[in-house]
Amino acid sequence: MRGAAGGANLLALRSHNTALVLDLLRTARGAGISRLELAERTGLTPQAVSKITARLRGEGLAAEAGRRASTGGKPRTVLRLVPGAGHALGVHLDRDELRAVLVDLDGTVVAERRAPLDLGAGAETVLEMVARAAEELAAEGLGHLVAEGARVPGAALAAAPTLLGLGVALPGPLDHVRGVLHRITGFPGWDGYPLREALERRLGVPVVVDKDTNAAALGLAVGGAGGERGSGAGGQRGSGAVGEAGGAGGEGGSRAGAEWGDGAVGEAGSAGGERGSGAGGQRGSGAGAEWGSGAGAEAARAGARGGSFAYLHLGTGLGAGLVFGGGVHRGARTGAGEFGHQVVQLDGPPCTCGARGCIEALCLAAVARGDLAEAARVLGTGAANLAGLLDIDLVLLGGRTVAAAPEAFVQGVGAVLDARARREGGHDDPVPVRLAPAGTRGVAEGAAQLLLAPLFGRGEGG
Numbered sequence: 001m002r003g004a005a006g007g008a009n010l011l012a013l014r015s016h017n018t019a020l021v022l023d024l025l026r027t028a029r030g031a032g033i034s035r036l037e038l039a040e041r042t043g044l045t046p047q048a049v050s051k052i053t054a055r056l057r058g059e060g061l062a063a064e065a066g067r068r069a070s071t072g073g074k075p076r077t078v079l080r081l082v083p084g085a086g087h088a089l090g091v092h093l094d095r096d097e098l099r100a101v102l103v104d105l106d107g108t109v110v111a112e113r114r115a116p117l118d119l120g121a122g123a124e125t126v127l128e129m130v131a132r133a134a135e136e137l138a139a140e141g142l143g144h145l146v147a148e149g150a151r152v153p154g155a156a157l158a159a160a161p162t163l164l165g166l167g168v169a170l171p172g173p174l175d176h177v178r179g180v181l182h183r184i185t186g187f188p189g190w191d192g193y194p195l196r197e198a199l200e201r202r203l204g205v206p207v208v209v210d211k212d213t214n215a216a217a218l219g220l221a222v223g224g225a226g227g228e229r230g231s232g233a234g235g236q237r238g239s240g241a242v243g244e245a246g247g248a249g250g251e252g253g254s255r256a257g258a259e260w261g262d263g264a265v266g267e268a269g270s271a272g273g274e275r276g277s278g279a280g281g282q283r284g285s286g287a288g289a290e291w292g293s294g295a296g297a298e299a300a301r302a303g304a305r306g307g308s309f310a311y312l313h314l315g316t317g318l319g320a321g322l323v324f325g326g327g328v329h330r331g332a333r334t335g336a337g338e339f340g341h342q343v344v345q346l347d348g349p350p351c352t353c354g355a356r357g358c359i360e361a362l363c364l365a366a367v368a369r370g371d372l373a374e375a376a377r378v379l380g381t382g383a384a385n386l387a388g389l390l391d392i393d394l395v396l397l398g399g400r401t402v403a404a405a406p407e408a409f410v411q412g413v414g415a416v417l418d419a420r421a422r423r424e425g426g427h428d429d430p431v432p433v434r435l436a437p438a439g440t441r442g443v444a445e446g447a448a449q450l451l452l453a454p455l456f457g458r459g460e461g462g
Contacts, residue, residue: 025056031078034077060082061085088448090166092212092443093117093212097115107449109445167447174209181209307394310339315399363375379412387417394432397409
């Protein structure tokens, strides 16, 4: 770990361990957490935790939240995250609508906007709409933090001291790493457009671009405002902290020699969400899948180390976001999750992607003629294929079309997965099907998490 590039590694270790502490402060919410508990759950020494928390307090990210009775000795001081110390903007560019939110470090929505959009209107038109929405949100939610002289068009975002940047989520395919769009289904004119670079130049803040389904899945994996996280006051971290070296910038050694291996960063919750468990209740047999408010917590548990879930988004198109071991799986070229374009009917109806018989084409056609039962059956067929291929723990459904008739889709998809489980036999329950929390603004909230999640060591994936 410390060879010739020791300095760089020390910075990485410091960032990693700080993320561990920040994530536990975040999941503790208003109840707070003591330094001793932070040391126990991260594996860091008490001295290292004290140095990290002192730095966080100095930066305004953490504050004291009172005292808690101790089993022996004096009461312990508990610390909490300061939600207003940081903010992020999230924008969902759908084919016909723009949704934008401003959220704080807790993922709580501070302000939001919604407007009609034609994604095919051209880059300059779309960029202007994004810029206007972002600047309006910053003025509404952060205007009190911006100096009077900086309140001019184009300067509001860069002048907001707590704003981390802007996350943009839209239909794929695209290149998440470079922030470049490919041939968006139905809008080939975007092919090769450097969206991240264009927005950063226009707004003057960091920008992250991802597919809508990946952003929504990330929001579900980290919990956001939609549901409790799998870690925090009730659960141990999935991995220990990394020992920070002594000396310049070092903050003491680790406890129990935890290794910094693949996937070790910020994996919270129990060791791999059990199917059907969680606050959302057990999923019964037959088509009566539950779709209660516990889906957010269940997604966080299923996305924790060793677990997995698929978020299926049905709106103006159909796609999937995949989470394994707490991280979004994008693939080497951000090509994972093109769920809607698996062909299930050879020589079927044409799809806007150029193929025939895609699940998206069949599902949207059924929705258009008002046959929601058939749309749910088609969606369930795709979900069953996904479950058979990847052995996922949980299926979450979202998007405008699902939100308009949630019970029809949750029960219809659940019935197909139930039938698959009966055919296979064995003793495993069917893969649970739930309605994703956060409703129709889940993608926008997830887009904001593209900026927030890395602070807490969350959201990294392949």
